[in-house]
Amino acid sequence: SQQGEEDPQALSIQEGENATMNCSYKTSINNLQWYRQNSGRGLVHLILIRSNEREKHSGRLRVTLDTSKKSSSLLITASRAADTASYFCATDWEIQGAQKLVFGQGTRLTINP
Amino acid sequence: DTGVSQNPRHKITKRGQNVTFRCDPISEHNRLYWYRQTLGQGPEFLTYFQNEAQLEKSRLLSDRFSAERPKGSFSTLEIQRTEQGDSAMYLCASSQPLGDEQFFGPGTRLTVL
Numbered sequence: 001s002q003q004g005e006e007d008p009q010a011l012s013i014q015e016g017e018n019a020t021m022n023c024s025y026k027t028s029i030n031n032l033q034w035y036r037q038n039s040g041r042g043l044v045h046l047i048l049i050r051s052n053e054r055e056k057h058s059g060r061l062r063v064t065l066d067t068s069k070k071s072s073s074l075l076i077t078a079s080r081a082a083d084t085a086s087y088f089c090a091t092d093w094e095i096q097g098a099q100k101l102v103f104g105q106g107t108r109l110t111i112n113p
Numbered sequence: 114d115t116g117v118s119q120n121p122r123h124k125i126t127k128r129g130q131n132v133t134f135r136c137d138p139i140s141e142h143n144r145l146y147w148y149r150q151t152l153g154q155g156p157e158f159l160t161y162f163q164n165e166a167q168l169e170k171s172r173l174l175s176d177r178f179s180a181e182r183p184k185g186s187f188s189t190l191e192i193q194r195t196e197q198g199d200s201a202m203y204l205c206a207s208s209q210p211l212g213d214e215q216f217f218g219p220g221t222r223l224t225v226l
Contacts, residue, residue, distance in 0.1 A: 031213055042117075042204060043156070043217040088155050092213065099213055100146070100169065101206075103155030 005104050006089060012110040019076040021107040023089030024069075030092050032065055033101070034074050037086045046074075046087075079111045115139060117218035119205050125224045126195055133191045134221045138207030145188050146215060147180055148204040149173065156204055162188060195225045 007022045023032070031050045035043040049056045049065045049072065056063045062075040076083055086106040092099040118137045126132050138145050143164050148156035159178070161169040164185040174180075177195075182188040192199055202222050206215040 033214070035217075040202075040222070042119075042219040043206075045214050045216065048214055090155075099208075099215075100158045100161065101148075101156070101215060102158070105153070105155050 006087070006107040008107060009105065010108045010110070012112060013079060015079060015081055015111050015113050017079055019079050019083070019109055019111075021074045021087050021109070023072045023074070023104055025072075025089075025091045025102075025104075026070065027091075027093075029067070030094070030099070032063075032072050033090045033092075034061075034063060034072075035088045035090060035103075037088065037106070039085075043088065076109075081111050081113050083109060084111045085109060117205055117207055117216050119203075119218040119221050121221060122219060123222050123224075125226065127226050128195060128197060130195055131191065131193045132195055132223060133189055134203055134205075134223075136188045136190070136205030136218060138187070138205070139216055140186075141209065142207035142212075142216070143185065143210050144208045144212075145182060146206040146208075147188070147190055148206065150202040150204060150220070151200075159190075159203075192223075195223075197225045199223060200225045 005024050033048045034046040037043045047058050047063050049063050060077045065072045086108050088103045088106045090101040090103045120135045145162040147159040150156040160180050162182040177193045180190045202220045204220045205218045208215045
């Protein structure tokens, strides 16, 4: 079963608007990661936020983490058509010294030109 | 290209046939992961290698599935007696010895007829 749940499942906005996606998880974590997946392709790592961090920025991306609420959000500012993709949050689950990623179902983002 | 590569990219097979996929991780990464992703879902962990040792296997990995990483470099995932329920995208990822970020390959899409 998947630990994370993204909300909304689908989001459609106009180019230039901001897009916000939320992720909730169930157990304690070391870090939380966001990935992007274009249709039918592999995942691209966007950003990692550690459990002791509250906010992180990377270009047009802003990620927040609230460990008390077990939730995270991904904000994409000034969206572009190329941002159209599915976005997944992934929490870590330590296995034999490494991290198994547990993904949510994803948010399907569509940017309309 | 120094990213994770997977072959083949697409595989169509008939039910009952055996299939084998290959993953070549980033060269300095000693950790290798296999995930499976069905349509509309996030990836689910299958198995993990550290160097040549397979250290973790998911319950999703039935006895028809076997994975190897004989020399600690590339890995193969074999599915015997394929079933229609095996149809999915099979993703491989690798990470550095002390890294949390996993780098994903483009995936192998399996269709079982």
